Amino acid sequence: MSIVNATLYPLSDPDRRAAIVDRAAGQLGEDGAAAFPDFIAPAALAEMVAEAAAKFPLAYRRDQRLGFNPQGPIADMADEELRSRTSPYSMWILGSDLLDPAGALRRFYESEELMSLVRDALDIDSLHTIADPLININLTYMGVGDQQGWHFDDNDFVVSLLLQEAETGGAFEYAPGVDDAPPEDIHAILDGASPRTRLQKVGAGTLLLFRGRRALHRVTEVAGGTQRIIALLSYHREPGFIYADSVKQNGLGRTEVLAAQ
Numbered sequence: 564m565s566i567v568n569a570t571l572y573p574l575s576d577p578d579r580r581a582a583i584v585d586r587a588a589g590q591l592g593e594d595g596a597a598a599f600p601d602f603i604a605p606a607a608l609a610e611m612v613a614e615a616a617a618k619f620p621l622a623y624r625r626d627q628r629l630g631f632n633p634q635g636p637i638a639d640m641a642d643e644e645l646r647s648r649t650s651p652y653s654m655w656i657l658g659s660d661l662l663d664p665a666g667a668l669r670r671f672y673e674s675e676e677l678m679s680l681v682r683d684a685l686d687i688d689s690l691h692t693i694a695d696p697l698i699n700i701n702l703t704y705m706g707v708g709d710q711q712g713w714h715f716d717d718n719d720f721v722v723s724l725l726l727q728e729a730e731t732g733g734a735f736e737y738a739p740g741v742d743d744a745p746p747e748d749i750h751a752i753l754d755g756a757s758p759r760t761r762l763q764k765v766g767a768g769t770l771l772l773f774r775g776r777r778a779l780h781r782v783t784e785v786a787g788g789t790q791r792i793i794a795l796l797s798y799h800r801e802p803g804f805i806y807a808d809s810v811k812q813n814g815l816g817r818t819e820v821l822a823a824q
């Protein structure tokens with residue numbers, strides 16, 4: 564079964580693939596984000612959603628207030644008040660070890676079709692799957708009242724695939740290229756009152772490439788009965804990458820692999 568929606572994304576046709584890559588590279592250059600709507604074939608998306616729903620009871624509840632910039636570009640900024648600002652992070656996260664090793668999500672994550680597209684769109688020479696058994700594909704579930712506050716990522720880029728849209732809220736909002744912005748601009752973004760922010764339209768089945776180290780971004784509060792479910796796909800430029808235990812403890816509440824369920 565084909566995972567990518569080959570009608571919209573004919574990646575085996577070199578000319579059409581080149582046009583898809585060019586468009587994404589252009590979007591990334593302009594504002595650090597490239598969206599591929601309806602990237603997944605409907606049957607494969609249904610399989611991914613079914614797996615996500617089945618594994619939800621195993622997800623770890625995270626409910627914290629966090630700073631927006633743990634080690635990022637503004638960490639040494641003089642504005643003490645700005646550095647101490649925090650926002651809510653509330654969601655459930657599923658560790659990668661709990662996913663089916665032969666499921667559609669894992670096959671997609673490891674596919675050369677996806678990895679070469681990511682490599683070419685981001686214009687990087689090498690890209691490897693993450694060797695860490697807990698953090699490589701992670702599912703995030705957000706229900707009523709959940710949100711992910713403004714932050715910069717530690718990673719250069721992230722690849723995400725929205726599996727299920729919230730009825731209301733759960734929007735992806737970002738302010739690109741603000742890693743060297745003056746403090747008053749950052750305050751305005753955190754206050755929700757900046758012209759530098761924009762909303763990225765993301766529907767179920769949208770693949771998003773995002774440069775999150777230079778862009779402040781957040782997921783707005785979810786309302787309504789339908790959970791927002793997203794798969795975050797992590798890669799690294801070198802093979803064999805393993806995350807620090809502190810990252811795993813913070814995100815998943817554990818550092819050890821759980822026995823097969």
Ligand SMILES: O=C(O)CCC(=O)C(=O)O
Nearest residue numbers: 703716723735782793795
């Ligand atoms: O859920 C999303 O769309 C974004 C997630 C995100 O920003 C992150 O995990 O760092």
Ligand SMILES: [Fe+2]
Nearest residue numbers: 715716775780
């Ligand atoms: Fe992020």
